[in-house]
Amino acid sequence: MTILDQPPVTAASKIFNFPRNAWYVAAWDHEVTAKQPLARTIADVPLALWRNSDGRAVAMADACWHRLAPLSKGKLFGDEIQCPYHGLRYNSAGRCTSMPAQETINPSAIVPSYPVVERHRYVWVWVGDPDLADSGSVPDMHQMDSPDWAGDGETIYAPCNYQLVLDNLMDLTHEEFVHSSSIGQDELSEAEFEVSHDDTHVTVTRWMRDIDAPPFWLKNMRDKFPGFSGKVDRWQIIHFEAPSTICIDVGVAKAGTGAPEGDRSQGVNGFVMNTITPETARTSHYFWAFMRNYRLESQTITTQLRQGVHGVFGEDEEMLAAQQRAIDANPDHEFYSLNIDAGGMWVRRILDRMLQAEGLPAAAAAK
């Protein structure tokens, strides 16, 4: 039976499994240093992340070959990491280079090292089959390090299954209820939206015309157009790329100046960059940034936007944690879908097919 013959019956799994054959962000580039290893679990694999003397990022299993002591608690010596317990040293390929009290090195003494790509200000790792690790398949987040965009972001440690974060971002109707003081407004749940997809992407487009700008967007308009007041056309174009990257093209423009038709010159445009890395079935590393293409020179605006989004996403974090607790507390209850879940359901379909191709079930193993 081929993959396509199988009905996607498990698309509403509550604790969604995650593909292993994928690039996941393990860290911001500045978090991985040649001074001290960083411990982080990516897709159930505990890793020690560090840089060698060439500046190359290294991702190694965080367990010494000998007695599995965590290498992330060890020291770095140029191109080598030293186990904190008995001093075994490994090079960046994971091969042991030094063992205490013997003249040779056991040929089996190797710690798994994983493919790494550094791109878009992130360190991406591949914990699946290394034969399939094509660096060309790193998700497109080019706004992160393009000279045409400026901004910054943070990491949220989200105590929930990664799919809950994807659901959150694929439908922004929740802004009206969760973020009523900043970006929420009634028109969100009233506006029509369109969904399109291919094998690895899903796009959800929503336009709200001739509306009042909510506080967050009014501030942004005034940063570009001092003293602005009046109606705006607002857009949210959600771009999902498998397995877990969502870049949301957001903005507002003076109403009726042609933004829906393609002329955004009378508006402000941001990209909410999100990439969610499953840590375990019930925890996620949620890397986000807000990038803008106006007033690139202003570090003040960068800081204000980062703080603003920090506040907004803090509201999401609280909801996601509460949702995960409720899911776990109600194991006999199922998920049901609303019209607004169309985008999120296409994401599940794509993930489900990736999991099937790896021979993995859509539902993660029970806790």
Place this chain on the structure above:
Amino acid sequence: MAVNTQTWWQQGRVVEADDLAEGVRRIVLSPDRPVHATPGTHVDLRLDLDGHVRTRSYSVLRSEDGGRRLTLGVQLAPSSRGGSRHMHGLEVGDVVEMTGPVQSFPLGVGADRYVLVAGGIGVTALVAMADSLRRRGADYTLVLAGRRRAVMAYLEELADTHGDRIRVFVDDEGVRLDVDALVGEIAGGPAPARTEMYMCGPIRLMDAIRRAWVAHELPEPNLRFETFGSSGAWAAEEFVVHLPQHDRSVAVTTDTSMLDALEDAGVDVMWDCRKGECGICQVKVLDVDGRIDHRDVFLSKKQKETNTSLCLCVTRAARGEPERSEPAAVTLHLP
């Protein structure tokens, strides 16, 4: 991906068995609990050899259908420890006790170049690695060396798959592998410090490569190898172990190891890897009558020359001179 360094036992059914080359049998096993075997993994089989249960390791040549089909290649070694004779007698439908795939020879990621060197049946450890590197689009060379073309397993298939990435050396055709030239080429080639070599073959070939590797000042951690302690400087012959502490002597036949023979005789000895790597079964040598054929990779060359200790799991004793009629003997002090 699963790291597979744990040993657990299961049953496997022989689903195919045929000849790969002269004296080389292809055995396809279908395990009870299939797990994909990554390149470089082996399985251990529990074999009943003349009433003694023995464990033998075989590289997984190929893992298909998520590990539901594991292919082994076994060379019949007349002077082996008996495992290969047993393996050559396996027929379709036979059931064997086997471990899940065990990984102690993993193929790395991120090197600029890879050179795989197979001596004889050592090719079984490298076939899956070569396939993997080809899939990755990596820069690699597969070097195959053997005594005669007829005994070299998978030669044609590998040549078809890997085209000009393969280099074949056959002794009796006068095209012998020049180890120093091969290693010198790596040292003088692009990215020598970022080239990894993976080798599997007779210990003498591997020793020669290791010497050349060091002589050309290539980084030692980049030289990877796997040995099951199954080849040495002399063919296996019968010898005697004297244990003055226990006031007894134990004979070691050609198809058993010193460690197995001592355990069979009820001597309590400590061991771990059983393939000459870890040094846990190291014991003191008090006297040698004949020559010690160390076969391990734990002791350094210097330590082996002094003959003050040996690894029970793979080391043998040999007469050294064929005309001598008395078997060799070693006198050991056990911890």
